[in-house]
Amino acid sequence: MTERNPNSTDMPVNPSEGELLRMAADGELTPELQASMDGRDQQSDAPRVEFERELRRRVQNAMQDVAAPEGLRDAIRRAMVEDDAGTVATPLGDTTSPSFWAGVQRFAAVAAVLLVCASLIVVAALQTRPEHAIPTEQFTQITSFVTEQHQRACSTADDEDSRFIAREDQEIADLAEHKLDGLPPVLAFSISAMRDSGYRFVGMKGCGVPGNGASVHALFRPEDDTRKPVSLFVQQDTAELDLSKSACYFADCKVTGKRSIVVWRRDGFVYYLFSHDEAGLKTGQKAFGVPDAEKPL
Amino acid sequence: MEREAFEKLSLEHIDAVYRMALQLAKHPEEASDLVQETYLKALRSAERFEERGGGIRSWLFTILHNTFYSRVKREARGPTAVEEFYEADERETAPHEAPPAWDLRSLDWEHVDDRLKKAIFELSEEHREVLLLWGVEGMKYREIADVTGVPIGTVMSRLHRARKTLADSLEEMTAELGWSDAADEVGRNS
Numbered sequence: 296m297t298e299r300n301p302n303s304t305d306m307p308v309n310p311s312e313g314e315l316l317r318m319a320a321d322g323e324l325t326p327e328l329q330a331s332m333d334g335r336d337q338q339s340d341a342p343r344v345e346f347e348r349e350l351r352r353r354v355q356n357a358m359q360d361v362a363a364p365e366g367l368r369d370a371i372r373r374a375m376v377e378d379d380a381g382t383v384a385t386p387l388g389d390t391t392s393p394s395f396w397a398g399v400q401r402f403a404a405v406a407a408v409l410l411v412c413a414s415l416i417v418v419a420a421l422q423t424r425p426e427h428a429i430p431t432e433q434f435t436q437i438t439s440f441v442t443e444q445h446q447r448a449c450s451t452a453d454d455e456d457s458r459f460i461a462r463e464d465q466e467i468a469d470l471a472e473h474k475l476d477g478l479p480p481v482l483a484f485s486i487s488a489m490r491d492s493g494y495r496f497v498g499m500k501g502c503g504v505p506g507n508g509a510s511v512h513a514l515f516r517p518e519d520d521t522r523k524p525v526s527l528f529v530q531q532d533t534a535e536l537d538l539s540k541s542a543c544y545f546a547d548c549k550v551t552g553k554r555s556i557v558v559w560r561r562d563g564f565v566y567y568l569f570s571h572d573e574a575g576l577k578t579g580q581k582a583f584g585v586p587d588a589e590k591p592l
Numbered sequence: 593m594e595r596e597a598f599e600k601l602s603l604e605h606i607d608a609v610y611r612m613a614l615q616l617a618k619h620p621e622e623a624s625d626l627v628q629e630t631y632l633k634a635l636r637s638a639e640r641f642e643e644r645g646g647g648i649r650s651w652l653f654t655i656l657h658n659t660f661y662s663r664v665k666r667e668a669r670g671p672t673a674v675e676e677f678y679e680a681d682e683r684e685t686a687p688h689e690a691p692p693a694w695d696l697r698s699l700d701w702e703h704v705d706d707r708l709k710k711a712i713f714e715l716s717e718e719h720r721e722v723l724l725l726w727g728v729e730g731m732k733y734r735e736i737a738d739v740t741g742v743p744i745g746t747v748m749s750r751l752h753r754a755r756k757t758l759a760d761s762l763e764e765m766t767a768e769l770g771w772s773d774a775a776d777e778v779g780r781n782s
Contacts (some may be wrong), residue, residue: 306733306744317752321726323733350755354727357705358712363610367624368603371631375599378632447628458621500621503629503663 316340320347370450374443377550433535434546434592436505437567438556442549444502445526445569448514459498459514467499474501474509479529479564481583482513488582493518494525494575504567507533515579523572525579530565538565542588543580559585598638602631605649608729609656615724616660616717626663630656653725653739664717704762711761715754722747723754 306325307314318324319332319340332340448458461470467486471478486496494515504510508531515525538544538560548555548571557568557576561584568579579585609630613623633655712720718740725731725739733751737744 307748313756314748314752317755318748321733346759347755350758351727353704353708354712354723354758355730357708358611358615358724358728361607361611361614363606363627364620364624367610367627368606370624371603371606371628372599374628374632375595375635378635443628443632458624460621503625503666507666509666 316343317347320344320351370447373450374447377443377446378439433505438546439549440503440505441526441528441556441567441569444512444528445524446550448497448512448526449524459500459512461499462496470499470501470511474511475529475531475564479566480562481527481564481566482529485527485582485584486513489515489525489578492578492582493522494578502528504528504530506530506535508535508565517575523570523575525572525575526567526569527579527583528567528569530567532560532563532565536560536565539588539590541586542590543585544590544592546592557585561586595635595638598635601648602634602652605652606631608649609652611728612653612721612724613656613660615712615720616656618713626656626660629659633659649729650731650735650739653729654741657721657740660717704765707761707765708758711758715757719750719754719757722750723758726751 306318306323306328308327310318310328315324315328315332318328324332461467467482468478471482482499489496494517497514497516499511499513502510502512510528510530513527513529515527517524536558538558540560543557543559545554546556546558547553548569551571553571555569555571555576557566557580559566566583566585568576568583568585570576570579606627610623610627613626613630614620617623617626630652634652712723715723721740722736725736726733731739733744733747736747736751740747742750
């Protein structure tokens with residue numbers, strides 16, 4: 296019998312016959328287990344060990360022919376550059392330089408300045424506390440995510456049919472049911488409204504907007520070249536962001552720094568509308584029924 | 593690690609990372625999303641990689657693993673599914689039976705590869721991941737344990753269970769195609 300706790304970080308001391316043979320095939324025997332293996336009937340063990348080795352080779356042969364799709368490498372490079380521009384203000388190497396903290400006087404001076412700044416911020420926050428508090432870090436993650444996703448979706452139209460898999464009404468309803476537990480009312484009427492405004496519905500796909508709620512991404516492309524694509528991200532509302540139901544909020548694109556994101560909350564969902572085009576945002580606001588009132592974040 | 597060096601070194605493993613992502617997500621588009629998120633997370637914590645040492649490939653797999661299961665937890669209808677699996681796995685014991693003795697090389701490989709792919713595809717995510725880290729990426733048990741964040745005992749249990757499933761599937765195939773006599777013959781002679 297095997298004497299092993301499945302939570303142990305060590306190899307089994309006294310493995311079963313099956314484990315011993317598989318460990319032998321994998322080259323994982325400890326010297327003690329190797330000795331015990333050497334004392335066994337080699338003629339009987341050899342084909343079983345060889346079976347396991349051959350199985351490993353066959354698993355490798357069967358599965359190793361998958362390669363990353365064309366364009367993914369470039370997409371990652373672009374995303375890295377965008378990430379550098381959007382969230383990494385200084386090169387990573389600079390942050391590891393020990394010389395900055397080497398001077399005690401400089402450290403003390405910086406600490407004093409930070410203390411004063413922190414005090415001022417606390418006082419200011421107490422005096423101007425907003426009605427709705429939105430976690431800044433999470434909201435930054437969300438705006439970074441929708442920016443990246445929109446950029447990627449817009450960067451190439453080559454394989455968007457295979458990515459935005461839900462295009463017909465029933466497919467949209469099925470995906471919404473699967474991902475969001477139901478079709479958001481906004482999606483039920485907005486696609487035709489966008490079409491009437493000159494935007495083709497490319498399709499919808501599941502995505503992972505940061506937060507506890509599941510989410511989808513719908514993409515619209517303008518029929519003419521003078522405007523830019525529009526994305527709508529819909530996330531289940533788990534009340535993580537304390538958003539007003541009667542207003543919308545604007546946020547900046549993490550890459551361009553321009554006002555490109557509109558956020559609002561309705562019917563159990565949080566919506567993120569994204570476009571680099573002011574006309575696209577306005578069209579989306581109208582088509583998706585975004586509240587007119589605007590609140591600061 | 594310098595930004596450019598990180599990009600060059602990490603992108604050398606993109607096929608392996610994508611291959612694993614595809615096996616986890618089972619969908620090309622989701623796999624591409626996973627890979628991109630994995631690389632961005634890796635970039636943002638490239639300094640930690642230097643502190644930790646070890647191979648960048650294992651580190652990318654670790655980030656991929658954590659990213660995938662974070663998504664599973666976030667998106668799953670039943671958010672406790674992953675925990676339930678781990679609980680079940682703790683109770684799981686490795687198959688004690690010895691491997692079969694028949695010679696895989698005597699089989700028709702066109703059929704075997706397809707059958708293996710199908711059997712691998714039908715494994716649970718946790719079993720499939722461990723199997724591929726072992727079979728395709730050639731990792732040792734301890735390395736797999738580091739990537740998946742589970743004890744070596746659990747790695748061995750999952751790996752042995754997955755191999756047993758594949759062996760059973762191949763045995764069924766030999767019976768269906770009338771090759772069982774040959775397999776039996778090898779077994780008897782051994």
